[in-house]
Amino acid sequence: MAPTLPDGVAWPADGILDPAKVGRTSRNLSLYIHVPFCTVRCGYCDFNTYTVGFGPGASPESYHQSVFREIDLAAAVLAPYQHQPVQSIFVGGGTPTLLASKHLGQIVEYAAQRFELADNCEITTEANPDSVDQKALETLAAAGFTRISFGMQSAVPHVLRTLDRTHDPKRINRVVKWAKQAGLATSLDLIYGTPGESLADWEVSLTAALAAETSHISTYALVIEEGTKMWKDVQRGKLPLPDPDDEAAKYELADTLLTKAGFAWYEISNWARLVPGEQAGTTALQHASVHNLAYWRDDDWWGIGPGAHSHLGNLRWWNRKHPRAWAQALTGNGVDGFDGSHKGGGLASPAQAGEELLPADRALERFLLQIRTADGLAVSEVDPQLRGRIPALIGQDLLSMEGNPNQGEAVITLTLAGRLLADYVTRELTV
Ligand SMILES: C[S@@+](CC[C@H](N)C(=O)[O-])C[C@H]1O[C@@H](n2cnc3c(N)ncnc32)[C@H](O)[C@@H]1O
Ligand code: SF4
Known part of the structure; x- marks a missing residue:
């Protein structure tokens, strides 16, 4: 499975x-x-x-x-x-x-x-x-x-x-x-x-x-x-x-x-x-x-290989999951063999499907990934309507902040307790 x-x-x-x-x-x-x-x-x-x-x-x-x-x-x-x-x-x-x-x-x-x-x-x-x-x-x-x-x-x-x-x-x-x-x-x-x-x-x-x-x-x-x-x-x-x-x-x-x-x-x-x-x-x-x-x-x-995902700009796509289906697709479904020679089948993609991310999806994805790192996230990346929740998260010892948010240069980082509750912090600052 x-x-x-x-x-x-x-x-x-x-x-x-x-x-x-x-x-x-x-x-x-x-x-x-x-x-x-x-x-x-x-x-x-x-x-x-x-x-x-x-x-x-x-x-x-x-x-x-x-x-x-x-x-x-x-x-x-x-x-x-x-x-x-x-x-x-x-x-x-x-x-x-x-x-x-x-x-x-x-x-x-x-x-x-x-x-x-x-x-x-x-x-x-x-x-x-x-x-x-x-x-x-x-x-x-x-x-x-x-x-x-x-x-x-x-x-x-x-x-x-x-x-x-x-x-x-x-x-x-x-x-x-x-x-x-x-x-x-x-x-x-x-x-x-x-x-x-x-x-x-x-x-x-x-x-x-x-x-x-x-x-x-x-x-x-x-x-x-x-x-x-x-x-x-x-x-x-x-x-x-x-x-x-x-x-x-x-x-x-x-x-x-x-x-x-x-x-x-x-x-x-x-x-x-x-x-x-x-x-x-x-x-x-x-x-x-x-x-x-x-x-x-x-x-x-x-991402190369069966089921592998790729990411280029706004696009994401993923390959056929089964190794045989993936390998077969790469031969142009039989046009080229596996003897090392291309017989002129041209390019053949093993992708099963993909999606185009909207700017809001990309911003959310960036947030989810960056907040997990020790570099943290610029406060300017948090939705202005949700920034007011940051002081409470700092009060609960889930976030720390460096820099002055009024000058647009502050960065928030998860504390040790925040790393344990990263999903909660993320929800608070994105939904
Ligand atoms: C896909 S495995 C590949 C490494 C290699 N096959 C091995 O297991 O030694 C990469 C890592 O994912 C982690 N991993 C896989 N399944 C997991 C699970 N259900 N929960 C937590 N970690 C998991 C393991 O630590 C594993 O070393
Ligand atoms: S990838 Fe293979 S060896 Fe590694 S955890 Fe999964 S089943 Fe075990």
Whole structure:
């Protein structure tokens, strides 16, 4: 099971977009490449991923060939827009490292042939800790990857078991060490609030993540996604629902321990290790993820792969969800094969549908994303009719404000308590 996609409107079969509808684009461009394969489907996960392949162009062995096609399409469609060189590429999943490291490297190489990449382009892959070894990490670094994000989730065996995770928790230290030796920046994903996880268990996981000496940590509250195995277990009463108070205590513990260890939050779920001379309270940190920031700063990005979403100016669109349907669409529904040669089918878009955002929708989206960051949001971006609610939110210790709102330069930022109630603060200032 994977989440369903929104309805939207039909998208041009050749993917070419009407510049009038695109409107003003960002100068910054990022690429996301989705790899929809995993060895095991974790009971909590509803990402668009499968434990089997679906034939030519839609199986781990030949997936890169379909990715090349969508890179070609992206380069052609984006050519008229004046983007700076690509600032980040993120290969996510699924489990990207189920593709051969050689093929992951070829994807980066292909992107670099079709797009100009910035000199300091951040090139990340996600990885499951048991899907990489030292050799694979060296190959990835040699192929141009600069960063790797491991799905650690927990260091506690019974928590990992509830999450259906198969890796040995001791492996985290080893894979981070190998990645660093290969010259890769490292990030660890942690999940808190798993049924049966105590506050002490969570502390063990945070301590283990810090002991691995990574430069970036993401912590996610467990979401019980509808339709997943875990959701069914909750419905049947086999597992309890996460408790919001327990999750709040765990978030606070994460903030305390990570801050004490020299990390700074720069988005609600993300912490970067500070380097000498850096101050907390900003997203401009050396170890912050350029790719994550691209989403929160409303930059443009192209999402490659089944179910992947793209964003260019006022337009959003999303690809066919099933790997076979996506790969097939990229061949012009059979006009071109998978032998590497285009037989003249022209451009063929795998988009299923899309939508045009109105200025008010875009402003709301910008608000939702920016308020989550340590940079906060200019008061001038809040609807003038709702600005009067800001003092009360400051009084409740949910927001802090710097600068003088009467001179139009004030910025509001979530406090620690505000980060826990970000949805409430957002509602207060948008509805
Ligand atoms: C899509 S996964 C890809 C990484 C890799 N497949 C892995 O799991 O090791 C990216 C991250 O999303 C987070 N995640 C996935 N499903 C989640 C859920 N239901 N609730 C909270 N976090 C989740 C996990 O922390 C995971 O590492
Ligand atoms: S390995 Fe990652 S992407 Fe795959 S099912 Fe598990 S959490 Fe989801």
